[in-house]
Amino acid sequence: MARPQSPSGSAADTSAQSPPPNRLQSARAAVQRFGGYLSGMVMPNIGAFIAWGLITALFIPDGWFPNETLAQLVDPMIGTLLPLLIGYTGGRLVYEQRGAVVGAVATIGVVVGSDVPMFLGAMIIGPLAAYLTKLLDKVARPRIHAGFEMLYNNFSAGILGGAMAVVGLFGIGPVVQTITEVLGSGVQALIDLQLLPLVSFIVEPAKVLFLNNAINHGVFAPLGAARVSETGQAIEFLIETNPGPGLGVLLACMLFGPKVSRSTAPGAIVIHFLGGIHEIYFPYILAQPKLIVAAIAGGITGVTTFMLLGAGTVSTPSPGSIIALMAVTPRGGHLSVLAGVAAATIVSFIVASLLLGFGRPERNKEKAQRSNAEAQQ
């Protein structure tokens, strides 16, 4: 165990203490934590998303191997299985297994009778139902007579879950369906006005602040799922997951960055582009914040290309590896997805290289250091 330092607090102790986090930092941590909560409901279930994405890509009428029987799997999986998994996981985050069960039961209420995949609804009602169970237990458990614990546990979960399913069906479901549709038509309006690329101004900086999962799984996944159930593919899935902007920055760092970056960037490129762990490029931008301009430029280029070519994927590519992107791209859409990734990479690389002065400042600095060292010898 870590032992907390003695509270006697010598001068050395206090001077070594980190300064209290300022308001911006604590706001950032709060947003991160909320986002972490959203992505924490989705990310453990990515395997199911991939199963659904592959089945969709393979067996729908314009898939690789159209098959009517197997295509029956598609709708129940996205409409019922995935929201239930999200509601279950959301409940578990709040109140362990007991919360998970109540969360899943409550989620079926928003799922039934909804025309859109109820990801948002599940993200709300799953944790809410679990939280209510937690509250109820806190009040009721101390009053339960010995020997009646199991009876209480089972029936309280059953009654509360059932009641929440009814609330979900009549109350939360219709509201969330409206919200999902409004947000979806907002994205559609951005596409119609050709303004969708502007979201890169928000997405790329937010990614680097470790809000990548929150944005992708908390915002774009529910919107994309709603669009997929209508049109078979969604551009929303590509906005955050496009590995192009990060790849361009890493390539520029590999060629023109400071010495440390030059030696680590090749490994980072493999992990980023093939492994899909975008976090690996964030530090390169955090160390030189001006590089965010390159990521934004790349992001805008990527989204524009996707939009003009009508690119989309059937499911969220997670992790954001080029392999995952290709796996969830519908038949015939691969070139347009690749074009968006390539365009984003090229633009991000060029802008980042310009910002790094094609390595000239670094070379001069190293030269100066060398001549300094020689002068001292």
Next chain:
Amino acid sequence: MSSINGSDIKKVVVACDAGMGSSVLLTSQMSKSLSPHGVAVEHASVDRIPDDADLVLCHSGLVSRARSAQPGTVVIGFQMFLGDPAFARVEQAVREGETIAD
């Protein structure tokens, strides 16, 4: 501000936002160098760091979340995912039994 002696470290937890991406990558790297010293390395979400963690490693952008999740546990932040001096610091503390503080 917490500190721990390297010889008391039995479990290092690498934390990231979801506990599924970059932390897993670093876990496999760290366990290569730490497991010969009998130190277990695990990965977790920064909001759900297990209670028996002796030392937490996470990106400096996530340190405040890690601290609030496990106050009193040593949290070492790093800047880069590859080749950050923080990893060498933890390895050295474990190997030499030196005290490490956050």
